[in-house]
Structures are given as C-alpha cells and as structure tokens.
Amino acid sequence: MSEAVSALKGRSQTGFATVAEAGPVGMVSLRADLGSAALAGALAALGLSVPGQRQVVGEGRLAAWMSPDELLIFCAYEEAGQVVTDLSAALSAEHALVVDVSDMRSVFTITGAKGDEVLMKLCPVDFATLPQGEMRRTRAAQTGVALWRAGPEELRLICFRSVAGYVFGLLEAASRKGGEIF
Template identity: 35%
Template sequence: MPDPALRREPLDGIPAITARGRLAIEALPPATRLVLRGAAAAGAAFGLALPTAINTATTDTVRAALMLGPDEWLLIAPDGAAAEIAAAFAGIAEPHSLVDVSHRNTAIGVSGALAADVLNSGVMLDLALAAFPVGMATRTLFAKAEIVLWRTGPDVFRIEAWRSFAGYLHGLLADAAREYVKG
C-alpha cells in the first residue's frame, strides 16, 4: 500500500472556480471518513451526538455525522483521526460496523449565491432553502456519479464523492459555472 503521506489528492493543482464573489467551487482539504452501521448509541464514542432523522447531519467545529439510512452514518473528522476513532469504538458492546473510507472519498465545496443553480445542472433535487435546508444531507446523483450532498450553510454545499469521479464532477461543475464566470 502506498504511503498515505505521499498520496496525491485527485484535484491537486486544479484551481478553484470563482465568479465575482457569487460562486466558488474548490477541492476541500483531506478528511477522515468512516461509515458506521448499526450502533445508534455510538455518538459518545465519536464525540458528537449522531442524528436520528435520515438525511440530516449534526456537526461541531471539528466533526460531522450524516445519517444516510436507517442504520447508516457517514462520519467526517480531521484527516488522520481514523485510528483514534476506531479505538473509541472498540469498547462498544452494541453490534456495529465501522469502516474507514477515507482513501475512497474526496470532497468538493460549492458556495455562493449561485451554488444551488450550478448544482442543479446535475442534481435533480429541489435545492431551494425551504426544500433542502441547512443540515440536510442525502445520497443522490450528480449526472452519472453517486454523491453525498450536504448543505452546511444557506449558500454552502459539500459534495462527498468517490475519488475516481472527482475530475468528472469538477469538470461538470466548471461547465455549469461557465456562464456565470464569463458574465
């Protein structure tokens, strides 16, 4: 297995896309990502209360938990925290599965007043604030790529996607943003 310190992020060297302060599309920093299945009472081990409603998220300044299914959470923490989190979960008696998917995923941030418009070029969801409020997170498609879309602020979204789709997604977002970048 390659040394993680030498691992290159899929969007390294690709500049952020901005449009007059109304749009920013950028690669987000590396993070630890774990998929938790089955242990609803495990929030204490993660250090953050897990959400109890599907398609919602809880967060503090450091960690986030996104409930994507009846017994499935995507846990996001600072890069390199997987071993610490796994050790905290080791003492949980409740049946559960905790899988590190940090190597598989990457994140793209889309923010600004035009963020929902650009995302709607490939996501067939109503992204109006009333329909997709802050804190909502869901597994969906962007064009042909499966993503997790999480609204972290009124005009701020985080896309979690497989690393192999990062260039494809960034390219589609860049195409969608083109009319705003030149305008």
C-alpha cells in the same frame, strides 16, 4: 510515512460560484443499529450525537445520516484512524462495522450566493426546499453523490475518489460565468 494527497490536490475554480475540492478529509463509515445506547455513547465520546433521518450534526467533527443503519463521520484526516479505533472498541459488543473510507471518497464545496444553481443543473433535487444540515443521496449527472447545505451560501458534495476528476469537470462547467440560471 507518506503524505496524504487528495484526488485533485485541492483544485478550485471560480465562476459565478466557487467550486473547490476540500483536500484530504477524514471519513469513517459506521454501520450499526442507530437506536443503540452503545452507539449513542460512542458518538457522545467523540462530541457527536446520532443524527436524525437525512441530518448532518456536529461542529468540527460531523455525523451524517446515510441510511437507516449507516452514518458517515467526518473528522480531520489525521484523526480518522483513531476514530475507527475508538468506535470499534466502544461498539465491540454490538453488531457494527467501522471503516476508514477517507481515501476512497472526495469532498467538494460549492460556495457563493448562486451556488445552488451549480447543482440545480446536475442533480434532481429541489434546492429551494433543502434546509441547512439535511443530507441528500442523489446523483450528479450519472454519478452517485451525497450532498448537504453546510451554510447559507455553502453546499458540500461527496463522491467516490475514482470519479473526482469527472465530478469536478461537471461542477466547473456548471459554474462558469454566464451560465447562471436566474
């Protein structure tokens, strides 16, 4: 079996904030009726709950609301296959789609007291009003992304793997020392 390799192999850069590719991350896309009791039970078996609109919930494993009928489950890369198997079995009587998307997406972390300023330059989001644990689907420059505040000084951003190099270049340029906004 081959070893999992992320798009940028964990590349990072530190300026006035630190930007880093997270490496291989397990991600499972789940399309289903989010009000379904079967879905709630399947997520509970994973130690998760159904997140509210635009919310990210959980510790370790995460469930992120992506749309009215879609969740993105985050787990360890090596667990993604089993998460797909478990969710598919639990939802076999429901209209649902469960897909391992780990290898088609890249995750970045932006950390530091001025991490918001990195994304302020790229995304049409009011970061002053973005609470911890709230997911936003938006764009960074002209690339579709999803992002959320994971902690007081940490933001996470997801994009397609095919544009990971471009997105890292945007984040790196936006985080260079001397480029602070405030």
